Amino acid sequence: MAAVVNGSFASPIANADYTPFGSADGGLLSKVYNSISGLSVTITLLLILVAYDQFKYVWNKGSIVGPSWKIPFIGPFLQSVNPKMDEYKAKWASGDLSCVSVFHKFVVMASSRDMARKVFNSPTFVKPCVVDVAVKLLRPTNWVFLDGKAHVDYRKGLNGLFTRQALEAYLPGQEEVYDRYFARALEISEQGDKEKGVPFMPFFRELMCAVSCRTFVGHYMSDNAVKKIADDYWMITAALELVNFPIILPFTKTWYGKKAADMVLEEFSKCAAKSKARMAVGGDITCIMDAWVKSMIDSAKYNEKIAKGIAVEPEEKPATLVRDFSDFEISQTVFTFLFASQDATSSACTWLFQIMADRSEILDRVRAENLAARNGDKDVRFSMDLLENLPYTRAVVKELLRYRPPVIMVPYVVKKPFPITDSYTAPKGSMIIPSCWPALHDPEVYPNPDSYDPERWISGDAESKSKNWLVFGTGPHYCLGQTYAQLNLIGMIGKASLCVDWSHKPTEKSEDIEVFATLFPQDHCPLVFTERP
Numbered sequence: 386m387a388a389v390v391n392g393s394f395a396s397p398i399a400n401a402d403y404t405p406f407g408s409a410d411g412g413l414l415s416k417v418y419n420s421i422s423g424l425s426v427t428i429t430l431l432l433i434l435v436a437y438d439q440f441k442y443v444w445n446k447g448s449i450v451g452p453s454w455k456i457p458f459i460g461p462f463l464q465s466v467n468p469k470m471d472e473y474k475a476k477w478a479s480g481d482l483s484c485v486s487v488f489h490k491f492v493v494m495a496s497s498r499d500m501a502r503k504v505f506n507s508p509t510f511v512k513p514c515v516v517d518v519a520v521k522l523l524r525p526t527n528w529v530f531l532d533g534k535a536h537v538d539y540r541k542g543l544n545g546l547f548t549r550q551a552l553e554a555y556l557p558g559q560e561e562v563y564d565r566y567f568a569r570a571l572e573i574s575e576q577g578d579k580e581k582g583v584p585f586m587p588f589f590r591e592l593m594c595a596v597s598c599r600t601f602v603g604h605y606m607s608d609n610a611v612k613k614i615a616d617d618y619w620m621i622t623a624a625l626e627l628v629n630f631p632i633i634l635p636f637t638k639t640w641y642g643k644k645a646a647d648m649v650l651e652e653f654s655k656c657a658a659k660s661k662a663r664m665a666v667g668g669d670i671t672c673i674m675d676a677w678v679k680s681m682i683d684s685a686k687y688n689e690k691i692a693k694g695i696a697v698e699p700e701e702k703p704a705t706l707v708r709d710f711s712d713f714e715i716s717q718t719v720f721t722f723l724f725a726s727q728d729a730t731s732s733a734c735t736w737l738f739q740i741m742a743d744r745s746e747i748l749d750r751v752r753a754e755n756l757a758a759r760n761g762d763k764d765v766r767f768s769m770d771l772l773e774n775l776p777y778t779r780a781v782v783k784e785l786l787r788y789r790p791p792v793i794m795v796p797y798v799v800k801k802p803f804p805i806t807d808s809y810t811a812p813k814g815s816m817i818i819p820s821c822w823p824a825l826h827d828p829e830v831y832p833n834p835d836s837y838d839p840e841r842w843i844s845g846d847a848e849s850k851s852k853n854w855l856v857f858g859t860g861p862h863y864c865l866g867q868t869y870a871q872l873n874l875i876g877m878i879g880k881a882s883l884c885v886d887w888s889h890k891p892t893e894k895s896e897d898i899e900v901f902a903t904l905f906p907q908d909h910c911p912l913v914f915t916e917r918p
């Protein structure tokens with residue numbers, strides 16, 4: 386009978402029946418021989434795998450720019466763990482289409498404006514790609530993972546939450562938050578180092594989270610819960626690394642991220658229940674949840690009348706008919722708004738305060754415009770008319786978003802072979818990443834692209850270059866919150882200019898960009914806030 390061979394791979398020469406040098410009971414020579422042959426099999430196997438990995442990479446790479454070979458298996462994994470802005474810029478400069486391969490993932494970077502637009506606008510071939518852990522945090526049933534018609538239909542039901550009328554209803558809640566947080570900024574500076582300033586980036590993250598929570602769920606959430614979400618949200622961002630261990634292990638970043646996400650989902654569910662109760666008795670709209678619940682109530686009433694054969698005037702028909710959503714479904718969807726906005730708006734807010742402090746003549750113009758629009762009374766509250774009639778402040782915000790776009794690229798996944806050019810087809814399963822930065826820094830479209838110049842939106846022709854304006858993406862997944870996001874930044878900086886003074890305490894890292902999901906100044910923006918006389 387053949388002796389038992391250890392391991393799952395049973396090489397014929399590792400079988401003890403074959404005993405050229407030793408006795409059948411397995412002498413020393415036989416053991417050495419067996420281990421050598423085991424080793425050579427392992428090495429051979431490894432070499433085959435390395436060769437396959439390289440061959441597959443070269444095959445996928447085809448005619449586009451990229452390293453001619455990859456570091457076996459891992460590729461530039463270490464670079465991707467700690468991404469550097471300069472490395473991204475070098476990659477974008479290397480070609481309209483370029484590639485890398487990290488582990489088994491083949492990644493195509495679409496850098497030029499036209500290549501990026503082509504990806505954004507090709508839903509037949511691509512869909513947004515989120516890191517695996519995002520599915521665990523947002524839950525697989527979340528609407529953001531829908532594709533094609535199902536996505537378009539779901540999104541239609543959300544459009545009503547971002548109309549002009551709806552956005553107007555959220556303004557009082559937002560302004561309340563700014564009142565409180567500007568007062569806190571003064572306290573922080575009062576207690577902090579006045580020479581070096583206090584790095585305000587974490588504060589701005591909390592501020593943006595608080596504004597979002599008020600906008601999304603109004604007063605259904607306590608201030609303490611808002612604070613807890615703001616405090617814990619960075620754990621969600623930290624969990625969203627490109628490559629994560631497939632299982633969530635206790636006390637790892639993904640574990641803390643999941644705990645924070647579960648807490649947010651639970652809080653939002655409670656808010657949905659409260660909103661339903663209040664709106665059922667005719668409450669007015671104060672936040673996004675109210676607006677959504679109201680559209681459910683209106684749709685249900687309309688459907689009921691139709692079912693009963695009651696005549697309904699055409700103007701009574703809701704703009705979009707939506708079904709009823711459970712508290713948890715509402716919570717999941719509203720969580721995607723927080724998820725999509727938190728890092729991007731925190732980045733924009735941080736740079737905006739830094740850039741205004743460094744350019745006092747621009748800030749003075751913002752202040753003058755805001756005071757004039759309020760007829761000289763700085764305490765006039767937000768309204769859509771007010772926010773829409775601040776052309777210079779708007780230019781300041783648009784230029785900020787061009788100069789330091791919070792989202793520099795958006796990962797998509799290729800659903801079926803994607804012939805992106807005549808000579809290159811991105812393979813199915815690869816990741817394809819349209820980049821927003823290069824289009825927004827194209828010197829032919831935005832002269833002196835690395836200088837911050839709001840004037841290009843006033844007397845220049847930047848406004849007409851809409852093809853390059855990729856700050857909010859384009860195509861079927863373009864940012865749902867783009868109008869809200871811009872108005873919010875306009876309102877925030879205009880109000881800040883009237884309520885407080887602030888100065889920047891620059892360091893040698895102030896202009897260096899840190900990439901943490903979005904972009905931040907590497908020194909986290911040391912500022913000192915003071916009362917306005």
Ligand code: HEM
Pocket residue numbers: 505513529540721722723725726729730733790791792795855856857858859860861862863864865866867869870
């Ligand atoms: C300055 C702030 C913001 C920036 C720069 C930004 C940018 C983006 C970008 C680049 C995309 C991907 C678009 C695409 O794939 O074509 C996106 C998607 C999205 N954004 Fe924003 N965003 C911001 C704020 C917000 C806010 C405040 C909200 C919600 C209130 C929001 C909600 C969304 C949603 C829901 C999506 C996914 C849409 C879909 O898949 O259909 N964003 N955003």
